[in-house]
Amino acid sequence: MIVLCNVSKTFGATPAVFDFSLKIESGSFFVLVGPSGCGKSTVLRMINAMIVPDKGEIEVHNQNIRTIDPEKLRRGIGYVIQSAGLFPHWTAADNILAVPHLLKWSPSQCAARLDALVALLSIDRALLARYPRQLSGGQQQRIGVARALAADPDIVLMDEPFAALDPVSRAALQDEIAAIHARTAKTIVFVTHDMDEALRLATGLAVMNNGRLIQTGTPAAILLAPADDFVRGFVGGEDLPLRLLDLVPVRKLMKRGNAAVAATIAAGASLKEALNLMLARRSSSLCVVDENGARLGVIHLADIIARRDAL
């Protein structure tokens, strides 16, 4: 668990973060969103003591981080930045094992961990002997994520990690990190200015503006009841109803029975996907099926329009 209590930080004359309090539960995928310069990166960098707050206290695993040696704290927290920041004179494998080397793991431990990470992030083994300049941006960031996970930290901090990637690499890495989170129950604190990315990944969300926390809660709670006009505008404005559909699986609005339509959709797909398929097939209902294709029920357009009951 990470707790920030009345934290403030001023750089020169400009306040970056002001009286910021937040509790991040263990195992959550917590996303800090806000416009550029709102202080979200500063908050992230205060968690691993890269920035020391002027006022307020931060606790990680119930221990005030002022009482922990910063290097020891950081070795226990994964850290990924936008440009990956790989060491250009080290091979991809050496980059991944940077923290295990710092912690003086044995060669056999390192080799075993490397194998596990290569499998976890589906890294092509041929890339391991290459230097960063010989890798694409997506491959570099994949190595960067592996490096952050190398010493198996409970907490991983990610500062706009996928912002500079092409849409295909970005989507692939988003899926990968979501899957890793689901499998390992690590606490991930993720900073982004991209609302779609935030909604796609977050189990918990905090919206920031001008160094202050404006609203925090689950994505659905924030989309359904934005605290003010700023949040409403930031989380979607006119697209807000469509974004909400993205958060609800078809399963929740499915009805028993049979529909006389051929089009089918998976129970785990989102309402937005269902709506897309309805528009494409010019049909107001779809058959819902499970992973094996067995029919479970039916979903109707009218129920999607009345979706609020589902949340």
Next chain:
Amino acid sequence: MRSDRGMLTTALTGLGRGTGLWLSLFLIIAMVLMPKAEPLMRWLFPGDPRPIYTRASFFELTLAHVELVAISSFAAAAIGIGLGIFVTRKSGREFAAMISALAAIGQTFPPVAVLALTIPMLGYGAAPALVALCLYAIFPVIEATLTGLHAVPAAIRESAMGMGFSPLDVLWLIELPLAVPFILAGLRNAVIINIGTAAIASAAGALSLGSPIIEGLSASNPAYVLEGAFLVALLAVVADRCFASLADFTWPGGSQTR
């Protein structure tokens, strides 16, 4: 056809890599054969009664010259790299401007003037020459060290710190290895400059390849000047080629990115 060109390229690259070795061999041959060049010197400078410098062997002169350059460059490297590191750390940042200025003054101060000032303190011989050469070489080394350390991208330093590297780890494992090509380039400049400048050490009474040059100038014997100057120039080229091959060996992963 393709393979022919491939072989040619390989052969040329090999020759390029090997030039340091070939030139060193050439330097040794030149040192050994210089006394035998009397007919050539007589032909070049007719009327010169003793056209070959004989007070010390050319081998001895070259060795003394290399020794002067090596000791002064080594000291300059230690001081220059040390100061470069110091002024890029948190504790030394405020000295950066001052150190840069002092180094620049050291560079612009004529070595002869340094000799004139240090001879009264250190006496005649190699000591004042070493001081002058060292002062002269510090500036390029500091500049190169600063350039190299500043060229390390902030994101790399940031990610290293964020992973829990201590400031010393960051310096040893990340910053210095990445700065090596720059530092090596600065050292190369310093050594080449010093090889030329070391000739004036003989003005302070030290033995060097400058000895025949200075004696030739004072005794109006251009043959001595040519003999000394030829070996100084050859030595400089050999040193340059050696640094070039050294640069090829460092930093396999990144040498082509910069």
